[in-house]
Amino acid sequence: MKSKRNIPFFNYPALFKTQEKEIIDTLHDVMSRGAYILQRDLEEFEENIKELIGVKHVLGVADGTNALILALRAADIGPGDEVIMSSHTYIATAASAHFVGAKPVLVECGADHMIDPESVEKAITDKTRVIMPTQLNGRTCDMDALQAIADKYGLIIIEDAAQALSSNFNGKCAGTFGLAGTFSFYPAKVLGCFGDGGAVVTNDDEMARKLYLLRDHGRNDEGEVVTWGTNSRLDNIQAAILNVKLKTFKKDMEWRREIASMYDQALRDIDDLILSPAPDEDEKHYDVYQNYELESGHRDELKSFLAERGVGTIIQWGGKAVHQFKELGFDDVCLPVVEKMTSRFLMLPMHTALTDEDVGYVCDCIKDFYRR
Numbered sequence: 043m044k045s046k047r048n049i050p051f052f053n054y055p056a057l058f059k060t061q062e063k064e065i066i067d068t069l070h071d072v073m074s075r076g077a078y079i080l081q082r083d084l085e086e087f088e089e090n091i092k093e094l095i096g097v098k099h100v101l102g103v104a105d106g107t108n109a110l111i112l113a114l115r116a117a118d119i120g121p122g123d124e125v126i127m128s129s130h131t132y133i134a135t136a137a138s139a140h141f142v143g144a145k146p147v148l149v150e151c152g153a154d155h156m157i158d159p160e161s162v163e164k165a166i167t168d169k170t171r172v173i174m175p176t177q178l179n180g181r182t183c184d185m186d187a188l189q190a191i192a193d194k195y196g197l198i199i200i201e202d203a204a205q206a207l208s209s210n211f212n213g214k215c216a217g218t219f220g221l222a223g224t225f226s227f228y229p230a231k232v233l234g235c236f237g238d239g240g241a242v243v244t245n246d247d248e249m250a251r252k253l254y255l256l257r258d259h260g261r262n263d264e265g266e267v268v269t270w271g272t273n274s275r276l277d278n279i280q281a282a283i284l285n286v287k288l289k290t291f292k293k294d295m296e297w298r299r300e301i302a303s304m305y306d307q308a309l310r311d312i313d314d315l316i317l318s319p320a321p322d323e324d325e326k327h328y329d330v331y332q333n334y335e336l337e338s339g340h341r342d343e344l345k346s347f348l349a350e351r352g353v354g355t356i357i358q359w360g361g362k363a364v365h366q367f368k369e370l371g372f373d374d375v376c377l378p379v380v381e382k383m384t385s386r387f388l389m390l391p392m393h394t395a396l397t398d399e400d401v402g403y404v405c406d407c408i409k410d411f412y413r414r
């Protein structure tokens with residue numbers, strides 16, 4: 043029997059070690075300058091993201107949830123409006139619609155776990171204003187199909203790209219297709235800060251103007267309050283940390299893709315598993331593997347088996363689609379495809395401090411499980 047290893051699902055301390063000196067120096071520099079709110083590190087960060095994903099405006103905000111709420115508000119979405127989204131998303135996507143007074147309308151996802159365009163089209167009513175695809179697990183949806191529906195019915199697209207910074211579809215990055223896109227820099231995200239953080243991006247000048255006001259209490263450059271707004275600014279110190287992390291970001295995404303390839307090659311012959319799409323599955327997608335989410339017909343036993351062998355796994359969002367949270371009032375929503383999947387989803391360790399040996403060990407344990 044091979045010796046047991048400890049492979050936590052995520053490993054913040056190991057990741058910190060990889061850039062420890064540079065990050066401590068950066069914190070020292072920011073604190074020595076007393077540069078905390080709306081300072082040059084944030085501006086640099088916003089420029090860096092513009093360049094990374096090819097978009098005209100980037101605004102660092104408090105977190106990914108606020109990014110969604112601000113984007114909806116800037117697009118004038120509110121009471122009486124409906125926002126269509128996949129039920130296999132984080133509660134934040136639906137909560138953002140709820141918080142602006144609109145109705146989140148939940149639909150099915152397809153085989154790659156992304157929103158199902160057919161299901162979107164069926165859910166359209168005369169109140170529908172927005173399609174809000176979640177760019178899930180570091181993958182960008184088939185945006186051609188969604189854009190065609192949006193054009194046909196005169197809807198806007200606001201992308202929840204919290205999990206998908208720099209992933210792309212046909213060379214265009216997640217977050218840049220719709221009227222606005224939103225990102226989260228929660229610590230475990232592909233680009234994660236040391237706390238909460240987020241951004242809204244847009245190519246639309248009027249949206250950008252409104253977003254600048256909304257994130258800083260409606261104040262213009264002269265400090266004059268010209269509309270109602272809120273306090274939702276990305277901390278300068280978090281932006282400075284993210285600037286350090288961006289230096290290795292592209293290389294880090296390549297390593298995530300490499301890990302996904304290793305999982306794919308080692309596990310593709312196990313009939314019970316449905317794997318994440320492989321990095322080389324088609325030329326249209328460039329996935330950055332925020333998560334490696336597979337499906338297993340023996341999910342709970344597999345999870346326990348791996349835990350006994352020191353391998354941490356997670357069931358995304360506790361194994362519930364948004365409409366399955368009883369207290370939220372979606373009693374009349376029935377989504378058989380998503381419901382079947384939520385009992386099968388499992389995420390394997392996926393982060394840049396994993397080594398080849400770690401990944402090999404995880405795969406060996408999974409193979410042992412299916413050999414029994």
Ligand SMILES: Cc1ncc(COP(=O)(O)O)c(C=O)c1O
Pocket residue numbers: 105106107108131132134135176202204205225226227228238239240
């Ligand atoms: C798909 C999705 N949407 C929205 C969010 C919300 O981001 P945050 O936690 O930064 O508010 C997350 C973060 O977990 C997410 O995964």
